[in-house]
Amino acid sequence: MRVVEAFRETFDAEPRGVWHAPGRVNLIGEHTDYNDGFVLPFAVPWGVTAAVSPRADGVVRLWSLQAGTPLTVETLDEAEGWARYAVGVFWALREAGHPVGGADLVIDGDVPRGAGLSSSAALEVAVGTALNELYGLGLAKMEVALVAQRAENDFVGMPCGIMDQAASALGEQGKALFLDCRSLAGRTIPLDLAAHGLQLLIINTGVHHELADGRYARRRQDCENAAKRLGVDALRDVTDLAGALGRLSGDERRRTQHVVTENHRVEAVIGLLRAGAVREIGALLNASHLSLRDQFEVSCPELDVAVEASIRGGARGARMTGGGFGGSAVALVADDRVKTVRDAVTRAYAERGWAAPGIHPATPAAGARRLA
Incomplete structure (x- = not known):
């Protein structure tokens, strides 16, 4: 797996684990999520893969195989560009009171950026899913999606609804996700x-x-x-x-x-x-x-x-x-x-x-x- 090889080369260590989150396509229900309405997305075969290990010093070191230059973020506000979507998840978890330190991350993705398939949500959910497990937070999948949404809303500054992150976190093979964006009740539809x-x-x-x-x-x-x-x-x-x-x-x-x-x-x-x-x-x-x-x-x-x-x-x-x-x-x-x-x-x-x-x-x- 090339993300693991890249992690070894970048950090001279083995990652603690590898996590994947997919992008999504929305079958129907556009611009209804932030109006408390209904959506019907499904996760797609393309997504973001993250090789991750925790750090005790709070520093976030990250490298995207698509972006190039490795970044070291000692203060979260230093993050720029694509890195804000990943670093924003650390911020959102800490703001919610979760004991999350730093991490080393290598990111690989095959969701076309800007294609409307939610590469940003895939990145956020992949990082959130990894940190949830590495730090033993015990968050449910929808809770991870909500953390990812807060990262994009309040850290990145994009006022999206919950659809993209929910589809990435809760998607199931062969099924679409019928989501009520007010109650957050979701059920899969074959x-x-x-x-x-x-x-x-x-x-x-x-x-x-x-x-x-x-x-x-x-x-x-x-x-x-x-x-x-x-x-x-x-x-x-x-x-x-x-x-x-x-x-x-x-x-x-x-x-x-x-x-x-x-x-x-x-x-x-x-x-x-x-x-x-x-x-x-x-x-x-x-x-x-x-x-x-x-x-x-x-x-x-x-x-x-x-x-x-x-x-x-x-x-x-x-x-x-x-x-x-x-x-x-x-x-x-x-x-x-x-x-x-x-x-x-x-x-x-x-x-x-x-x-x-x-x-x-x-x-x-x-x-x-x-x-x-």
Whole structure:
């Protein structure tokens, strides 16, 4: 395992253990998590692997095989760039009163950064899972996810909801995670696409997205402002959509329409999956994308072209996935249409002079765990 070899070369010692946490793709339920709503993500086969040993002096030494230069962080606030996602987990655990010292870490990852597949959550959850075991903290998987979320919210400064970290921590092979983001009650939903002759293609547009740049935060603020104006705790509580829209205008009106209808779409997808009507969820994926494009305004030309070309190529449905402004789309495709859809998307990009997108099938994978 190359992360172990790199640890030995970097620190001249054996790691105490190796942990892995996956990225995630969201089947449906976008920008609903921080509105106390419903989401349906699943863990993907790609993730972050961390070789880790504890240190008694509180110092964090870390090296990413993707980033290059090893870093030594004696004071947590010294961390910069990607290291803040890892170091933030130490900060969040200490802030919560857990007796966490330092550590030596080597990080290896194969989640494409900026592709909307939650490489940041995978890094946070991998580090959190390792520290939980190394320091005997006894945290449940959801508690690790909440620590990781706090690291990203309060240390990195990205006001994400709980979906990404929860999917990474609680994912199960062959299943999606239906999560109520208010109660944090989650249950797995079987998602055996192959049994229905289907694949879910992830189309990486190659457009790097950086959710900490303020646009994501502005969308969240719009939602909070709308909820306050409507007198509810969160937009999840809106039961009379027509009445609510009549009291709102502009961005607040559009954001509310998306969140309320997206929650209904999640519940509808759950119903279809339980009924075995997996092929029929495509129309809901299409509707989700249109809402994200027109009401929440987080799509971009590359995502729109990926979705439109997929559907023209014969996909059952497609949508952008993740926070938006770039990243990836997903397309639900019958086995016998996969090549046609791939060709349609690739051709549409070539016609616009864009680099060919990465297109990969994704199946639900296992969540965070110790490897060795």
